């Protein structure tokens with residue numbers, strides 16, 4: 476039998492003020508899986524991640540994390556269950572250096588990465604330890620943003636366009652990092668515009684359109700579904 480989902484989103488609706496943005500998003504992620512949310516700009520991918528971590532104004536429906544219903548919970552309580560989110564803008568504290576950024580996040584679960592483990596994963600960060608957030612390259616900022624959530628002990632990661640604006644060699648490094656985390660049993664939901672990257676890291680893909688999940692494609696069926704994808708995404 477299939478394992479129980481780590482994350483099960485059902486008929487999720489979300490609003491920004493009066494603006495009704497999600498219209499019944501349904502998808503599930505199994506423990507240890509990497510799934511992507513693919514879709515055109517404005518489809519509702521970012522809002523789906525924000526809803527899961529509890530930072531949109533109003534949500535209805537169901538978001539179960541390891542069997543716990545989180546729809547009525549505040550974001551801090553959701554984070555304590557072991558879910559972490561890296562926003563598209565990465566959220567690095569510009570006035571703090573790398574070391575200070577790494578020290579900030581509270582441990583929400585046991586098993587958070589030590590600073591040594593972070594350096595093993597991202598050797599570049601060791602060399603940049605005393606550098607201020609503003610002085611980091613885009614790639615270093617993304618690594619620091621991922622490193623920070625690993626410090627918390629969260630084992631379910633929500634990543635919003637981690638490759639955006641990064642050089643190919645850095646994108647490869649992020650890809651290797653995600654593969655390694657998957658190997659260690661992390662569950663990952665990824666919003667991605669970089670189709671090749673999505674294909675290189677994910678088990679399955681959910682297609683988001685106008686605030687709904689309209690299809691699911693297994694990674695090994697992507698190439699066979701090229702025409703469908705072209706219609707959905709224009710790729």
Ligand code: ATP
Pocket residue numbers: 491494496514515516517518519520521522523
């Ligand atoms: P993108 O890649 O462009 O971010 P997306 O699929 O992630 O696309 P969302 O950012 O979730 O899409 O946006 C979904 C819809 O909600 C869009 O119509 C967008 O304009 C709207 N929206 C997003 N953020 C807000 C906000 N803070 N207030 C009001 N409307 C918003």
